Amino acid sequence: MGQVYEAITPRLQQFIEAQHVFFVATAPLSDTGRVNVSPKGIDGTFAVVDDRTVAYLDITASGAETIAHLRENGRITIMFCSFERQPKILRLHGRGRVVSVHDPEFAQWQPRFPETIAARSVIVVDVERVSDSCGYGLPLFEGASERDMLIGHIERKGSEGISAYRVEKNATSIDGLPAFEEREDADPVHAEPSHA
Template identity: 30%
Template sequence: MFMSFGTAPRILRIYCRATVVEWDQPEFFPLVRKIAKAKRDAFDGARSVILGDIWEVTTSCGYGVPRVKKGLYDEDASDSSPHKSIQEVLHEGPYGGETLTELAVFEERPTLDKSATTKTQSNKMNKYQVANNANSIDGLPGLRTARREAEQRLWLGDAKARLRRIAAEKEAVAKSLGHE
């Protein structure tokens, strides 16, 4: 998964089956040359190359992902004074405070709150949650409140999800039954 912490919100998810090629395998150095576009044969300290057999790529809005405070990289940012030091910018907002942590570089995106407020005020939040939260992105049962509102039988959805999960673990099921 890749997320934008910049001004344009976006999440990119790459679904794949990964294969690890370690440095002592014959395929390793040809892969490094391919990655480096034949400009080098090795990367110091590289332990492996990860190959991904991608079967799906999706994007979503990213409105819930915080953004990096613009005042940290743009002195002319409209929402920060050019007279503020980096330390002053870091101490601002919900992630600032007296003791700075790695979260101090972030600020909230106002988009998600504005959207939620608009939907709530126009009585459209339940409908939105049914449409978007009854199932997760990967098809698993979602929020129980959204599933109830969608008139789903919770026990049935949970049972189906559990059976799909068990069926996906064929090797573990076979070993537990003594079939190796």
């Protein structure tokens, strides 16, 4: 049976840290707007900050729905589910905010995560509700491994290419809401990666 918790317990934190994938759900306020669910799964990009706060490193990608929705209304749900022996689903409901790579605050969050010029922001969530359910209907998967394509794909664009990509792909949501604001005049936060 499912349970609601006052906060993220040490045992739940251990469960979170053992998962290889999580899902982020957000939605605009408009009743005609599209609900978005994004899968995430790069090791080291999710952090439990304390029993009521979590954060994850947001990597530059082809859309910016989560950013747009959080800027409009802040609602967010993060879901973890085990595809291994322990059948469990965990949901964190809360209010999220976007800390862009162009924000001074980003420097305080970046050390928690792998450093990469592919980073677009950190999503910080104040957790308001923690609940789990059985997960008995989920399949078992074995032998899963990290797919290390996204960060490398974005890093190969270089700083200028990433900036141009964000202007083209991340400025608005699919419903036309303002999303990621690229500041081309800003000082770069990260150094260029070195490729052997």
